[in-house]
Structures are given as structure tokens and as C-alpha cells.
Amino acid sequence: MSRASFTSAIGLVIEREIMVRVKSRAFMTSTIISIVLFGALVAVSGALPTLFSSTDKVAVTSAGAEAMEGSDDVDLVTVESADEAKDLIRSGEVTAAVVESDDSPVGYSVIAERSAPESLTGALSEVPTVQLLDPDAPDPVLTNFIGLGLGIVFFMAAMTFGNTIASSVVEEKQSRIVEILLASTSARVLMFGKIIACTILAFAQIGLTALSVLIGAAISGNDLVLGKVAEPIAWFIPLFIVGFVMVAALYAAAASMVSRTEDLASTSSPIMMLIFLPYMAVIVFSSNESVMAVLSYIPFAAAVAVPMRVFLGTIEWWEPLVSLVILAGTTLLALLLATRIFERSILRSGPKLSWKQALTRS
Template identity: 45%
Template sequence: MAATQDVVAAGDGLEPVLVDDADAATELVRQEEVSAAVLPGDGPTGVRLVALDGEPGDVVSALSLRPQVELLDPADLSENLRFVVALAFGLVFMMSAVGSGNMIAQNTVQEKQSRIVEILLSAVPARALMAGKVLGNSVVAVGQTAAIAAVSVIGLVVTGQEDLLSVLGAPIVWFVAFFLVGFVLLASMFAASASLVSRLEDVGAVLQPVLWLTMIPYFLVVFFTDNQTVMTITSYVPFSAPVSMPVRLFFGEALWWEPLVSLVVLVVSTGLVIVLAARIYAGSLLRTGARVPLRAALAAARR
């Protein structure tokens, strides 16, 4: 009817059918040609709904007036999402670092145990040998991380999560950058630690400090993701910055200059660790038998 045409037209998803009077509208309902008839009424809404044998919920919902909602303190992201994002970043970094680091350590010890390292050192310096191990595994680890990031982006696009993708895009890029430098830091420590022993049975003992430095920051970020003080501190610690800073960027809690400063601190720290690790690696690689003390390895590297 013309009296209720505007009401029906304002309902989302409704297709109005115009009739001359109430009797014609009721007849269409009886013949099941329309879901319901919207007629003038005496209630607060000014209309009444005529249906055949049950209340048409979709029509009622479409005709219901929805007030405009204004939030004074809107929550950007839920606590569950905070935990999931921190867990995802942390798990990718920790699993890649530990997996590739153990591979570097085992290869180093196997080369010492089989005396292949003596042949290798006759062709290349010890530092170049360590650099090849670290860089080779870094390329593989970063490639895996980039593939995971690409799959995540594709998944968000396919599932229609463009809003989340727009928020997650920049943190993923920062995560890959931090991951590259942070992985080199830990890989150098794995290689240097493994060079101190000559048997695979002794690898676990020398790798314990490196494993703790890898896992403790991960657990700190995951379990204290809602603690601003802890997250701020860990975003500048070299061992936890690759996870903590991208998480803070995702939630918009870091200023624009903070990731730059954190990355510089991580790069400088990685450079210092590489220099120290290379000296340990060169000073202990040819020494077999018992575990080589750090002082002895450093002293041998000076000669």
C-alpha cells in the first residue's frame, strides 16, 4: 500500500510489492505470493504485519529500527586476539630459530667428529665456514617465514578479513626484518656453542644457555602481552625484540621511531655477537676431546 511503501523500502533486504488496499495485500499473503503484508496500524510503530501461519522473523528484523551506537571508549582488539597474535609471532620465531640452530650445531659437531673440518679449513678460513653455515640457514629460515607470511595474507584476503589485513600488514613486514637479524644473532651463538664440543652427546649441555635465551623471551611476550611495561622493555632486548616489537606495532602501542631504534640496537648487538662467536668458533674448531673452555677458545683465536 502507498501508506506503508516507504517503511518497507527502508527495510534492508525487502522487496516491496505495491497493492491498492489492505484486502489485496491480505489475499497475496493467503496465496503465499508474498511473505507478509505491511499495513497501517494503531501501535507505536504505526504499522502492523499480516502473515500466514507464523511470524516472519526476517521481515520483522528488517523493519526493526536500529539506534545509532556511539562508544565512548571503544576496544580496538580483544584480549584473545592479543594472545593469538603474540603466540603466532613468537611461535614462528622460536621454532625457526631452534630448528635451524640445532641443525647448525649438529653439522658443526659432526664435522669435528669425522675430521672433515680439517679438510674444509685447508680451503677456507674458519670464520668463512661459520658465515656460510649461518647465512645458508638464515636464507632458508627467512624463506620459510616469508612463505608463512604470504600464506597468512592470502588466507586473510580469501576469508574477507581486509580490515585485519590492513592492521597486520606493516607488523608482518617489520617482523620479517627483525626475524632476519635476530636469527643471525642466535644462529651465530648456536654455531659457536657447538664448536666447543666434539661429540653429539655433549651438544645438549653447551646449547642450554642459547636455548634459554631463545625460549624465555618467547614466554615473556606470550604471557605478558597485556603488560605494557614488560612489552616495552622486551621490545628493546635483542633476544625478544623480533617478537615483542611487531606485537606492539600490531596493537598500535609503539611510536613511529621505536622500531627503528630497536632494530638498530638489534643490529649492533648482532654484530658484536658475530665477532665474539667467530673468535670462539675459530679457536675451538680444531680442538677435539674434552669440552673446550671459553677462555681457551678465545686465547687460541688470538694466535
């Protein structure tokens, strides 16, 4: 049987993989749920500050303490001066401060970073003068939402479509369909076709979800999503695509090392940890600029860490480019590694191989 050309062969593999997934009820259901869920979350985003808020800590001088007397909605922290209160606000230890002020008609004023908490202004019997230290500071609620949102998108896409590739490879090995396929094409074409097909599907699913988010933002009038999040998302897209190709290639290699679906977890679990641990590090250390700077250059964390730093304004213009170059280089190495393992292991049956065995066996 003559082999098809590289272009036609890889096109057939891509078409086959896409049609199989599109016809899958599980895939369509997960896509619809993702679109509806994220769109609905943004549509009701006006309630997010309330959902994420807790009791506010407020610094007070002697005059501020008198003004806040009897309030149960805030936790008071006594300070000696307005300067001390400002230091606590900048460090994040308190959300605002109430201090004496000769310029205020009520004798005291409120100091805050970007906006005065509603629980504080509502507790004051008279409306004071409000001084903002940094009115353009990023909303911490939106910052957390971006980190969690982008992280979930990347993590779920990598896990879902990575397992899709892995399951497809193992099923074809078990049914011996792979032997028929390799009679008319090469193992490299088969692997690359699966990776490209799943990348297209993942990007299409995320694109529809992003469209749903924009519609939800328009409905709720959320200009933060429509405006401030645009640049972080613009960097997330190329980082996601390159990073996803890396993950997909590793999953294809992991699947080629086993002959039974039951053994797949043992070879794919290291990949899952490589995705999960950096993602958790981004969430845990989101407020630590030094750690986030390091995570920006770690391939499995870059897709989330870089957009978060772009939103916070703590990143230089060249850093996302360097991060993308490092990620692209790592992805190229992953593709070379995965191709070597896939070609050596795809036709092998019997006991599962370890990563070391797959790399060293001739």
C-alpha cells in the same frame, strides 16, 4: 692446496649447506607442515573468537540487572553508575556494561570498548542502544594470536635452524671433514657460509608460510589479517633476520666447542634459555605496556615485542628504529664473539669446552 677467494669460498659453502637441507626429508616435511598449519589456522580464523572466549563479565546498574535477569551466559558485576561501569570497561575488569538510558527506547543501553559481546546482546530480550568507548581498539583475540604466532615463528625458526647449524658443525668435526674444508678455506668463511645459508632457508620457509597465511586470509575474507597486521609484519621481518643471524652465530660457536653430538646440549642450552625466557615474558606481560616497552629493547625479545606494540598502537615511530639498531649492535658483537670461539675451537678434539674456556684459551 691453494685457497679459494673469499667470495667463491663462501658461495660454495652456502650452496653446499642449502642443497644438503633442501634434500633433507625432515626439512621439507617441517616446511610443508608449517605452511599448511598456519594457512589453515587463518582460513578458519572466523572461529577464533569462539575458541578463545570465556564467560563475559558484564557491569550492570539496577536497570541493567533487571534486563539481564535469568541470563546464565554472563557474569554480572553490580555498579552504582554508568561512569563506574565505563571505568571497569577501560581497565579490562569487565567486557561491557548494561546501564539505564533515557535516550534508549527500551530504557537501557549497552556500553563496550570496541564491540558488544554476542553473548550479551543475545541475552537481552530487546535490542538496546550500543555505545562504544573505543571502536578502533585492537581485538584482544587477534592481539594474542599475533603474539603467539610471531613468537612461535621466531622461536621455532631459531631453535630448528640453530640446531641445524650446530649439528652440521659437530658432524663435520666427528667425521674430520672440517679438516679437509679448512685446507681450502678459513674457519671464518665456513662459519659465515653456514649462517648465511641457514638464514636464507629460514627466511624462505617463513616467506612461504606468510604467503600461505595471506591466501588463508583471502579465502576467509579476514580483512584484519590482510590490513591491520601488515605493519607489524613489516617490522617483524628485519628484526627476525637480524635476530636470527645473532642466534645462528651463537649456535655455531656452541657447536665448535664440542667433539661429540652428545655434548652439544650442554653448550647450546644457555642459548635456548636466552630465546625462550624473553619469548615467555612477551606472552605473559603482553597487556603490561611498561614491561612490553622494556622488552622491545631486549635483543632476544624485540622481534615479537615490537610488532605487538605496533599493532596495539602503544609505540612511538622512532622506537622500532632504536630497537633495530640495538639488535644490530648486539648481533655484531655476537658475530665477533662467535668468530673468535669458532676459530679457536673448530679443530680441537677431546673434552668439551665451557664458554669461559673457549673465550680465554689461546
